[in-house]
Amino acid sequence: MESPRPRPIARPGSAGSISSGRFSYESRAKSPLSIISSVDSFETGRTSLESQASSNSSLARRGPTPVYAHGNGAPNRAPMAPMPMSSKNGPKFESTSLPPTPSRLGPQKGAVSKTGGGLAGVRYLRTLTPGEGFKKLPKEILLVILQELRRSHVEAGSLSCATCWMRDCCNLALSCKKWWRATRNILYEDIQLIGCDSIMHTKKKFKMKYGTRLTLLRRTIREQPDLADCVKTLKVPSMPEAAKTKKEREDYLDLVASVIMSCPNLERLPGFYPAYTHEFSRFVHAISTRTKLLEQVWVIDPSPFQRQHRYTLSEDSRNLYPTLIPGLLLPEQCVEFLDYHSNWDNLQTLFLHCNPGGTLDSALLMDIFASLPSLQHLNVSSFPAPAFTDDTLLSLPPLKSLRLDSVPGISASGLSTYASLPTSNTLASLTLISIPVLSLPALARLFSRLASLTAFTISQAPAPSLPMGEEIFMHPYLASSTLQSLHWEITNPLSEQATDILSKSIQFNGFPSLKTLRTPADYTGSFQALCKPRDKIELPGDRYRNIHQHLPSSQSLPNLPSPSPTKGSFFGSANNSQASFSMPPSPAYVTSPTKSVFSFNEKEEEALSSSGGRSLAQARRQAQSRIEGADKHPQFHIIVWDDDNQFVERFAVGSFVGQVQSKIWYSLKPDIEGMDEAIVRMNTLLDGGEEVAMRDGCTGNWNLDVDKSAKGRNMGKEKWWHTERGRWKEVGLEKFF
Template sequence: MASPRTLTRPGSAGSSSTTSRSSFESRHKSPLSVSSSADYNSSRTSQDSSFSNDAPVHSSTNKWTSARRSYTEPIVKVSSHSQHSDGGKGRRKTLMTPQRLSKRPQSPTGPSIGTKYTPKAPGEGFGNLPEEILLVVLAELKKVHLDAGSLSCSTCWMRDLASLSLSCKKWWGAARTTLYEDVQLIGNDSILHTKKKLKMKYGTRLKLLRRTLRARPDLAEYVKILKVPAMPDAAKNKKDQDEYLDQVASVIMACPNLERLPGFHPAYTHEFPRFVHALSTRKKLQERVWIISESPFQRQHRYKASDDSDYLTPVIAPNSLLPEQSIDFLMFHSNWSHLKTLVLHCNQGGIVDSPLLIDTLKQLPALENLHVSSFSESSFNDTTLLSLPPLRSLRLDNLAGVTDNGLSSFASAGKSNGLKTFSLNSLPLLSLPVLARLFSHLKSLTHFTVSQVPSPSLPTGVDIFLHPYLASSTLQYLHWEFTNPGDTTANEILSKAISFSGFPALRTLRAPTDSDGSLQKLCKPRDRIELSGDRYRNGGCESMPSMPFAAPTRPFSAGNGQSGPRDPTSQPSLTRSAFSMRLENKSQCSAESNVQVTGMSLSIARMTAQRRIDTAVSAPQYHIIIWDPEGQFLERFAVGGFIGDLGSKINYSLRPDVDGMDEAICRIEGAGGLLQGGDETNLKDNCTGSWNMEAGERSKGKGKDRWWHTERGRWREMPLEKLF
């Protein structure tokens, strides 16, 4: 038999092969060919094998001329033994499945032959997760337990963290950071620990925590926020109270990186307690609240009020501090190089000399936020104000020593250029030009609060001819409140300033004493401004108003059709609130007449603002009249109006700083203030852990030992940022 090389192809087959091959090479080669890659590979393999020494030619017809090639498909030659593997029938097989027919993607650098995909073992993917993702999951778990409206408490939250940390080492690494970074000990101690195990009256959890932190210094380094229980009821005398403060001090000394101690602010009487000393040694402390009280070593004398302090609370000021007391107070601030927020509040009889206060503030290089309230004229005056370091937030509250001249000089000083938040509460600010100077000189001011009884006015014989008289290009938030009845001079000047684009960056305006609605008319229209709880408040009227029946009417219209004209106020509007309808009856409620006297009550301010909105909706704003093509009158609609400016960017807000309060501004003392403890001792809605029990376990009495804990209140922290 002749060798395959000596065989000659028919001429027609050769020419056809040459022509087909040249036409194939010149043809556009699309990577998305409609022909199967398997057909092309088999055809190309048979053609290539026809030129080899071992593969005979079985047919004179060229089989590969109709195939199409794709650039994404590799070309692989087949060994000669593949002919005999199929019984000598001449069928060719490829050694690799084409990419488009493969079950898994090929390597970008080339095909990998003989490799198989091995699935990961269970838990291997979780083990490769970074710890940052686990911390985010634990942060969401904290929100579920501690956010407002939750049935859980901090005890249930820490118990879940402890259980989760025992599941595996991966969770333990993330859970210990979350568990010890923010330690919250709230409410009373368990009776099981106080009477049976440790036999202590109070402080059992503090003792156990101190033992853990001392035995594990690595865990103590995580503690940044420490919430200790409030002063227990069992500590009735001064000896027991000092003993409890010593326990708190021992826990503080075991936390080297402590930054915050929220919700626990005992009074300072210029003595040397261990609690104050322990806080003074924490070098990373970022906030401190001083409640200065009367010292037993000072003699008291009555403070003589000045002419500008008629509206201020009388203050009884003691004599100056002793030298050793001044030195101790100054040394307490020597280690706080990271302190950012400082709150100074003086109770009746307390004192901190003005030079001592100036020297103290100079030792705080990182200070940004300062709150000073209820100090006498000898403690805080214009000299002290001008000596303040550069700040970002400043609040002055009930300070008789601060005058109009001091505020004017402070605004002109260069150190006030970086001030962004400025609050003036219960100050003798009687000059409107001083207020205008504050707006114009504070170049970085974004939040401003002014709240006092008298309204600032213009000097005698001074008139305003050019507006805006009050102007600030950077102010974004403004709280404007003057509670003097019948004095609306400042409101009129502010409304003109806003109308003449004096505050282009203003976005939020809160004016509880806007009795005539002159400021509300300049803000965005709102259909609802009262809160859901306002209708159940007893604002001098019945607590549960009755909703009268309202017949269905056309939306936004109270029209008169062919039947004749109709009074637009004859039927109550569907969009009007029950409280606004109740306010319309003047014989039953006189909230509008008393709104200026009780201007700090936000519930009455919201009721009055809502009544103005409903009145504007019921009154026709414009009329729509319809005629037929013959000019005959068909129907007339009176479209209801609104109060506000559609083109305004200002939001009219009457919400308090702290949700649930009836006063707009958060204060140190009073209901909902900083010293109230955040409802830690609330006995109405405490948590026992029973929320986590199933219905069957609760009915049968099972699972109590598993989920039950001592009944404790739900503590809500009030951040110090709310004071500014």
């Protein structure tokens, strides 16, 4: 006899829906909205096929629902508490009481589930697959991340270098295609090959003395033209030490020229400035063919066909001895040098520097300036007198920045005439170094006629003066309404007339827009007294410079004084207006905590002032000594009485140097951090920087994991180690203006 079939258990009344003949384990708990939807569909006699299909598919993905027994023995599922969420098509529900869904049964990519028997348009939240959010990131965000990564490798003070940056960037590019599309732009847009090549490559793998990285780079960009189009800045290693003969140096220049010819969009070649010898060079020819070049530095060497002859600056100069200068170039040399500039329609920055014996013709320079339509920044340095004259200056196109360094052919009258030309209305930065300008009226015309001038620099030994018999009755004599930055350096301290006139002009609001004033030769402190008061001017290392010249060999550094934490020690105690210090016993040669072995004595300061040879660190120390000297002389006192008119305490407030209402910042920092000279010179640009004089090179070991075992450390060293290379710091050409 067959056993009776099990009776289907009816849905309990608490379910809130009409029984449809299904088994209890096939039913699902309903939310209030789904109940209303079921009742409505029952009353209208319509059933939604889409809701049933969605319910079945959702049930299949979720698996069997747990069943619980009630007190009457009827099994039922655990109640759910759906949470409504806003949506465009209708409310969403997110269940918080369902058991976790197995990953293998979870919703697939792009799958959307609806509630069984519920409203049409009610959707559950879709779970994002791993990596799906990364694929939606725009490329601009990835570029910002890569720029920050590059900055952490190559910025000043970093333990890493450009080699480590390129290695990490390559590893990141190999992770996925999206990173590769972003990293190739950053990696190939600014290529930095610094230091010597690896010995493993030069001797064992490629059997070459030098140039292995350049050879590999050339092969890569030749095989992939899309990467070659990305190259805009290329830093190649300096001339290797292994290239000792002239033939080897020419071969290296030819190798660099082949790499340049493979980069059609090259804009800059920083840190590599070989001299021009007036002979054909593949390197110079390759540079001349780059139509998108933005900057070019010419270092002119003497020509073997030039002869030296005597030259006098002025026929009326009886006290000036004639100097030896090179003669004129050959006509074919002038034509060849002019042709190199024919493709540079986008060139914006041009540097012209002559080594001893080198020269260019004035007429040739005029033709060069006329052939560069986009020229904006010009630097001319160390040119002989007949090569760059007042006529050459007057032929300049409209510029934004002009720097003249050691150009004796320029006179004060030529500068004042140039300032009155319409082409000088766009000039925003003017730098005059060792010209010199000996006429104060000419300097006044420069300030008044240059309508767009915002930065002015003058550095020379003799001071400009007024003509004989001329006096000034009204101030300001020197005035500029647009000037924002002023560098004034007259190294001869015997003549203070120009310094006094300039300080009075600033005091009487002759420069209303002036924000920064840098005067390394401020011997009397007249300019410091016109600027904002500052508590600290000298840098931490200024007091320790040249300390070995003042300390005996058997003595050590004295202990620095420490302030006593007594009441009122900042302003002074009741019985003493100065701050109280606990001084350790000091040697006999230490006179005071502020003027000891860290400072020059008065005789040394006078000798430095009379000679004019003073560094920027000495200027900061002298300015700091004025501030510390003003603190010792109280400007006013604060006396405190109690309610019974009894004396309590007295504070002596020290004085300061400067004017509180002034908007001018007194600066004694150099153009490039770490330099002793305020103004950056051409030798700083041409010496190669840290690439040649390597102090603390990088080998990549900063990224080595030292927590691994000995075998792991050896493997890490093989992975991260590279040839020791210096941390090259680029000297930007914008620092010269």
